[in-house]
Amino acid sequence: MEEAVKNDCIGVAFLLNDPLACYPTFLRVADAAQKSGLLVGCSSNSYFTESSLAEISPLIDFINVGVKGFSPQAYQECGGSTVDPVLRNIAKLYESGVHVEVSCVLRNNNMEEIADLTAYIANISPDIPFQLMRYIPLEGADTSLEPSIRASEAFYQRLKDKLHYVYLFNSPGTDYLNTFCPGCGEVIFKRDFYGPMGSKLFLSESSPIGKTCPHCSKEMPIKAPPAEKKYQEGDFEGGYPFTRALEMMEAILITLGVTDVKKVVQVWEIVLGQKGLPKLHRDIQNISSYLEIIRYFGRLIGMEEQASRLVAYMEEKVCSIQQSLPPSEKRPRVYYIMGKPLFCLMGERFENQLVEAAGGVSANKEIACSGRPGSLISATELNALNPEVIFVSAFLSSSAEDVYAECCRAGVNIEAVKNKRIYTYPAAGWDFGSPRWILGLMYMANMLHPEIYHFDVQAEAGWFYSQFYGMDFSPEEVNRSFSKPSNRWQWQKG
Known part of the structure; x- marks a missing residue:
């Protein structure tokens, strides 16, 4: 809390770490933040018991509830049993004055389920923001379940009839990260894609600072004006950019033939211990320095020969193209x-x-x-x-x-x-x-x-x-x- 106050923060948020995974710690932090005059928020699957919810509700100002689906099967696949506690908690959180947003992953096989979910949310309040996370098939995930951006935008239009504030993520170039006035349809807040699961708010002189639409004067459920300063993260800073950095290092090591995850962790520890992420970010943007990263990683784990063989193949192909470049x-x-x-x-x-x-x-x-x-x-x-x-x-x-x-x-x-x-x-x-x-x-x-x-x-x-x-x-x-x-x-x- 001292660090948050010293850095002029307006609040504290638990994002990648669900409060349910560290519940006693979250309660202590939230209580200390509230006493320091800071806002408190979190992302959570919201699978709270009624007694846990009663304990946490007075300590939080905002929450993003990640809903897994609108069926028992969707929750059983995640180790739960039913969606009922989550729906109950969304309603209770909203009624208690907590700012509630809902997010859900959009796949090719769950569109009707999400449509039913949004209808249920609309009965609680059509003003609850709903975030569609277009499915990205990472690791061993099924690529056939990924909807196109075009299909996702068409589905978004269906939901706008039920909810006033719907947002489409993981879709670079979409207009549907913007906040539109439910009265006149004009853009109130403009946002741009900012990496997986992310968006960035554009601040301008025309951005409203009150709770009414500057075009038609419709009152909107805005809790606070936008931040006056735009925070710019550094290279590979933030939740998903940081994990992408780890994954890119992992990619090089796997191509060298590494099959033991301990060697990957070894390289991660060295690079992070030397605060090497900014340099890594610079070096992966250039062909010659990328090849040097491969050699460097090979030396770190005693696989110089494998690194040299990979680099030799890549250099051969680059050179063969360069030698035949047209004027x-x-x-x-x-x-x-x-x-x-x-x-x-x-x-x-x-x-x-x-x-x-x-x-x-x-x-x-x-x-x-x-x-x-x-x-x-x-x-x-x-x-x-x-x-x-x-x-x-x-x-x-x-x-x-x-x-x-x-x-x-x-x-x-x-x-x-x-x-x-x-x-x-x-x-x-x-x-x-x-x-x-x-x-x-x-x-x-x-x-x-x-x-x-x-x-x-x-x-x-x-x-x-x-x-x-x-x-x-x-x-x-x-x-x-x-x-x-x-x-x-x-x-x-x-």
């Missing part, structure tokens, strides 16, 4: 997106270095773009750039068909759209976070210059998987995880 006037301008066409990846990111290594000119480097991993631009800005090619990120991606349709809808009239030169990767993890980006580089070179490069990418992927992972390559078994090469890959036991 600069014949290199197409490439625009790199994540999710939807107006979500522009930052120019300094690794994906744009791959563009230039494959014989393209990065249009993203001409855009004043911030955010993490990028931000929205206007159709007017994109039309002025007029890139000849669009590449879609291999993470949180959309199909080429969906990107084309969205370009037409948004008024994007560029050469890439006219000629339908919109490309997605054959598999996830091929452009960032994992050494598998070397496969993506070969694929990109083929797409940008089919008259020069003729890599058999499928055969290269098969060889790469055989040599470095000891398994066959199957695009159907590759999920969104940076680290694991397949949903069949497992750590050694014992």
Whole structure:
């Protein structure tokens, strides 16, 4: 509490650590925070008993309730029995004056269940904010359950008839992270995608500071004005960016042939102990320094030979592309997106270095773009750039068909759209976070210059998987995880 007060915090929040996992500690912290004049909040599955809820309710100001579903089966899959306690607690928390928000993962197989859940929440209050977390199939998860951004946006429209404030996450470029006035439909607060499970509030002079819509004067259930200062996290700071950093280190080690998780933990401890995350963040954005990371990790765990073999293969492919690069006037301008066409990846990111290594000119480097991993631009800005090619990120991606349709809808009239030169990767993890980006580089070179490069990418992927992972390559078994090469890959036991 002393640290929170010293740093001029307005409150304390338990986010990745559910109060239920550390209940006595949470109560002590919450009590101390309240006595210090700080707000207290948490994310929780809210599977409290009635007596526990009675104990915790007076100590919290806000809560995000992660609902697993609207059926007994959804809770039994998570080790519970029924959704009933959660629904009871949402109602009681709301009635007690706690600010309640609800979040739920959206999959292809639970849309009707979520529609029923939102109808139930609306009966408590249509003003309860509802967050749709578009499913990201990581680790061994089923990739067929991932809904497209386009399908998720269509489903969002169904829920708006029931609830006033619905938000769609994990969908870069969507407008549905914004707060719309339920009276006139105007944007009240604008937000942008900010990594998995994240969003970032835009602060402007037009942002309301009261509880009424500045366009139609409708009163809204806003508890407090937006923060006056925008906090900017550092590289790999925050919950999910930090875990992504760990996963990227893990990806390199697995490609070296590490099958014992203890060696991964050993490298994590060294890098974190030396406060090396900012350097790691810089070095993974450049091809040559990325290869140096591989060598360094090899030395840390006594696998120099394996690291040298991996680097030699990657350098050979990079050099073979570089030796045949066309003259600069014949290199197409490439625009790199994540999710939807107006979500522009930052120019300094690794994906744009791959563009230039494959014989393209990065249009993203001409855009004043911030955010993490990028931000929205206007159709007017994109039309002025007029890139000849669009590449879609291999993470949180959309199909080429969906990107084309969205370009037409948004008024994007560029050469890439006219000629339908919109490309997605054959598999996830091929452009960032994992050494598998070397496969993506070969694929990109083929797409940008089919008259020069003729890599058999499928055969290269098969060889790469055989040599470095000891398994066959199957695009159907590759999920969104940076680290694991397949949903069949497992750590050694014992």
